[in-house]
Each structure stands twice: as structure tokens, then as C-alpha cells.
Amino acid sequence: MSPAEEQQRIERFVAAHRESGLPVTIQRRAVFDAILDRQDHPTAEQVYRAVRQDRPQISRVTVHRILGTFVSLGLVAKTCHPGSAARFDPKTHQHPHLVCLDCGGIVDVEDPRLNRIAWPKVNPREFTIQDYHVHVRGRCRQEARARQRRPNVRRASAGIATL
């Protein structure tokens, strides 16, 4: 992310708090800094570990709460995930994800065709569509290699492959 763009994101971060009357605390700054440049869609736990390097006193619970606040302010996106833990994404614009069913990894896709999908025809009284999200599922390179070495590792209840 370019320095100018980063600066813009930080201003948006402050403005969103001002508008909602929420205080801009040290912890919120730290969490936002920690996630802003991440491309790897970290879990709350991973964000916690990153923040702790700067602020060892911060609590795991606080990181969870702050990430929740950021999501409702539209500052970060929460993406649902086949594995147990939710993933957070500093990119809030519409974009699909590649999800590896074997390792749980998530990679962004920038393919404009997938951002212009027609919305399904639904009775607007029954359901109000807000947006959509595309999960493209498969296997990443690292996992493909691992399978070549030890094929058929997968057992009935193994890993997140059960998506």
C-alpha cells in the first residue's frame, strides 16, 4: 500500500470514529496499524499477537472487541471461513477470495468479472440484498505438493476439507 493511500485509510479511521462519537484510543490505533498492511487475512488471535509486539499489555478480549467495532464501522471486513476462526481483511471493497480447503489459506482475487455478477431475482419483500461474496475453493500450491509426497492423507473428519 502506498504511503499516500495508507494516510488516507488512517484519516478514514479517525473520521469514522468522530462521526460515531467513539473515542480514538491507543489500542484502536494499534489494532488498526497492525491489520492495515496485512494481506494474509489474519484471525483475531494473529492480530492480537501482532499488536502485542508493540503493546504487550493489550488484552486478547480487547482485540476481539475492537475488530468487531471496526467491522461495524466498515473499516475492515470479516470474512467467514471454513475453519473455526473468523478472518479479517483490511480490504473492504468487493473482491472474491481463493480459499485452500487443505490449509485454510485465503488469497485475494482481483478479477473485475467476478465483481459484476448479476444479483439473483428475489422478491424484495422477502429479502433485501446488500451485497455478495464469492468463495473460490480449491488447493494451493504448497498443499498440492504435500499431497504428492504423502497422498490420501485426508480422513473422514480431517481438517477444514470438510467444507
Next chain:
Amino acid sequence: MSPAEEQQRIERFVAAHRESGLPVTIQRRAVFDAILDRQDHPTAEQVYRAVRQDRPQISRVTVHRILGTFVSLGLVAKTCHPGSAARFDPKTHQHPHLVCLDCGGIVDVEDPRLNRIAWPKVNPREFTIQDYHVHVRGRCRQEARARQRRPNVRRASAGIATL
């Protein structure tokens, strides 16, 4: 589901077990029966409660394990969900889901246009695409009404709206 179609699904259930050399146990039959006609994408817990009406001795753990097995046999689909618990779907063919961000409900969509989306251009060495899934997110009728009565209920960490 028509009786003929249901019969076909049950045959497929038995065949899949035969092919994999897995025993067709009473419990597996019961779990399959319990989920076969469900349109509401139940959680493992909900399946457990349904099965328990027929077989009160069944264990919650067993239901989890059996659902995992069914997913890897391709007999049911597991869909990731903004809320905490995974949802199971007896419909295994490609179809998008409407997900209500307020109540967590899931409704099937049958719109052929959304089943023919072009796959993103990805280097096949980097990632092997298997399939994709579309989550259409918004608000269902019941929740829309609830909001009319008591608007702005949503707080920072409220519900699953934090997707």
C-alpha cells in the same frame, strides 16, 4: 422432495458407503434421514436434536463425526457461515445462498445465472480451483420488520451482523 427422488438419495447413501467400505450403521441411517428433507441448513446441534427424537441414545459427538463423514462422501454439503456454527445442506449441487446478516438464516437460491460464473484467471500452478460458492448477504423479511419496530438495535459486537 418426491418419494422417488428420496429413494434415489437413500440408494446413493448406501452405495457411497459400500464403495468406501464403510459400514451402514443405525446411527448413520438416522442422521441421513434427519437431514435429507431439511431446507433450513441446520447446524450439527439441530441435526442432533432431530435425530434424538427417534434415537434418544445417540451422542452429540457421533452426529458431528457422521456429518463430517457425509461431507467427505459428498452426501451432504457443509457451508461456512458468518455465525459460529457450521451449517449442513442436503442439496449438494451448485447453488448460491441468501444469508441474513441479522438472524443468520440461510435460504437457497435457484438462479442458473449464478451457477455459470466464469472462474477467475489464476495460475494453475499456484492454485487448483475446485468449485466456488456465492453468499448473497442482506436482510430477511422478519428481521426487516423487527428493525422497523425498534430501529438501530445493532451495537458494535451484536449478532452475526459483523460479517
Next chain:
DNA sequence: CTGCCTGCAAACGATTTGCACCAGC
């Protein structure tokens, strides 16, 4: 008869909640 399955209990990871204290505005 043999191996996988089931059930129990317990562990586990992710997330939420109640409460006293503290810090932004």
C-alpha cells in the same frame, strides 16, 4: 472374528460476558 464405529468424558479453541478500573473527549 476383526476393524471400524459409537459413546463417554474431557480437552480445546474461539468468542462473549460481568465487573471494577481507567482514559478520551
Next chain:
DNA sequence: GCTGGTGCAAATCGTTTGCAGGCAG
């Protein structure tokens, strides 16, 4: 100073695992 945020501990929820006995093939 007031309001809401933070940190701690503990509870909760969904799910997995280790192990002793049971059932399908």
C-alpha cells in the same frame, strides 16, 4: 466529570480427541 473503553477472569459455544466397549460385514 461523564461516558464509554479496557483488562481480567470466567463462562459459553462448537468441535475434537483418547479410550473402552459394541456392532456391521
